[in-house]
Amino acid sequence: MTRCAKHINQSAIWLTTLSVFLILFGIISGSAITSNPQPQSLQSQASFKSNIISTQAISTSKLGIFILSNYSIGAKQIITAGPKVIKVMDPHLIPSLMEAAKEYKNRYPEGIVILRIYTPGKKYIVTDDPIGSAEEYFKQNIEQPLNTLGSDLSLFDYIESPNEADNTPVWSTIEEMTWLAKFWKRLAELNYQKGIKTCAASIAVGNVGGSDDEEIGRHIAPFVDTLRYLKSIGSAWCYHAYTLQISQDPEIEQWYSLRYRKFYKYLQSDAPDVADIPMILSEGGIDQSGNQTKSGWKARVPANQYVAWLKWFDSEIKKDSYILGTTLFQIGDSFWSSFDLEPLASQLYDLLGGTGTPNTSCLKNNTVERSHIDSPGSYSLCNDQDYSSGIDIRSDNVILDRS
Known part of the structure; x- marks a missing residue:
């Protein structure tokens, strides 16, 4: 009995000492954490990832999906295969898309989720002040949805809004590229302050302007300083990588689905410090003129031909380390019917290497x-x-x- 009491007393002393050490360690660690200059939501992203242990490996494929309007049956199946990146629109308004983001992040905490917010309305032009336009756009279109997301903002790695040229000039001239550079830099800064990184530019297929490498380089040049800023805050830029001719010839696709390689060719020679900035191909697939019923794969090719093209495209973008992945357009929405990936869910599951029953x-x-x-x-x-x-x-x- 005496030995037991002595042992208990010694254990109590040891536990007390350990508790004091852990408290002090917590204080020191807490001080280190609070000195982190990242916005709170970006800190929450790191915490979110560290608190989840994924039992499933993410796919080695770079194919992903843009889930539009509804977390459909096929989208669910594809998610189980572990795409590297997915994209959702307006999850603050559509519960099933919020569910998609949560389910994906719970399965694959290191996976990438792009947030897009639908922002119809004002169209800025090059005579508008680009910095003031970015501030107005953020205030009128972005700030409230991010507030609505609250702690769920940590589910999303990047925001890509505005989409393409919905609210901004296009990418045809150097003047437009100069305007866009200033607009996106300021918008990325505002997004970062709010707690989310930006996938900037949202460049439509066949852009930026230029009919040869040299001319394309001249269009990219005004954007370099913005790329430097994006890289400094861990952000990225986006290109929409569609094939128009459904070709598996890189010499043809360098003007369309692989056009981004021309951007990086310029960066590698003239701005090597940003030649490794990540890019996400945040839309992709088969397109022609953007017509919802006539331009997509269902209106133009058999399913097996599209799947063969996707397999080839995946093999190409895997060659480019700076490409994080692509989110194919689209699944979950019946309006964009010719682009609908639902009938291909099983094939995409297989392309991603899905093994679930x-x-x-x-x-x-x-x-x-x-x-x-x-x-x-x-x-x-x-x-x-x-x-x-x-x-x-x-x-x-x-x-x-x-x-």
Whole structure:
């Protein structure tokens, strides 16, 4: 009994000493953390990732998806294969897209999620002040959605808004590129202060302007200082990598889906300090003129031809270390019907190297249990009603029926 009491006393002293050490260590560590100059939401991203242990490996493919409007059955299947990067639009307004981001980050905390906010409205022109325009755009379009996201902002690695030339000049002239450089630099600064990095430029396929490497280089030159700033805050830039001719010839695709290589060729020779800045191909696939029913793959080629092109394209972008990945347009939306990736979900799952066992659970009456949707695999509707019928099987008012 005396030995036990002595042992207990010694243990108590040891535990007390250990507690004091841990408290002091916590204070010191806390001081180091609070001295971090990163905005709070960027610190939260690091915390979010460190608190999750992923049991699944992310894909070696660079193919990803742009989930638009609804976290569809096919999108769910593709997510289980672990794409390196995904993109969602307006998750602060669409619960199923917020769910997609959360599910993806829980599975793959090191994966990349791009946030896009739909911002119709004012169109700026080159006679507008680019810095003032960026500040106005942020205030009117970006600030409130980021506030609405709150702590969920940590789910998103980059924001890509505005999209292409929806709100800004295009990339055709050096004057426009000079304007865009100032606009995006200021906007990236405001985004960073709010707690999110930027995927800047959102360059549409076939841009920036120029009919040869030298001319394209002259268009990129005004953007170099902005690229330096983006790199300094861990941000990136975006290009929309579509094929127009559905070619597997790099000599043709260097003007379209692989045009970004011409940007980097200029950087490697004239601005090597930013020649490694990351780029995300934040839209991609088959396009022609942007027509929702006529330009996409479904209106132009058989499924197997598109899958073959995607396999080739993946092999090409893997050669470029600065490319983080591509988010193919689109899945989850019936308006952009000719681009719809839903029929190719299984093939994309295979291209990404997915190995999960498909879940064949039936969704009776277009319903699904949220607590079971975390299991990998594809789902089918019992009444054979297509997901594009307008019924959102991932909405908040779903009813469990798995009998």
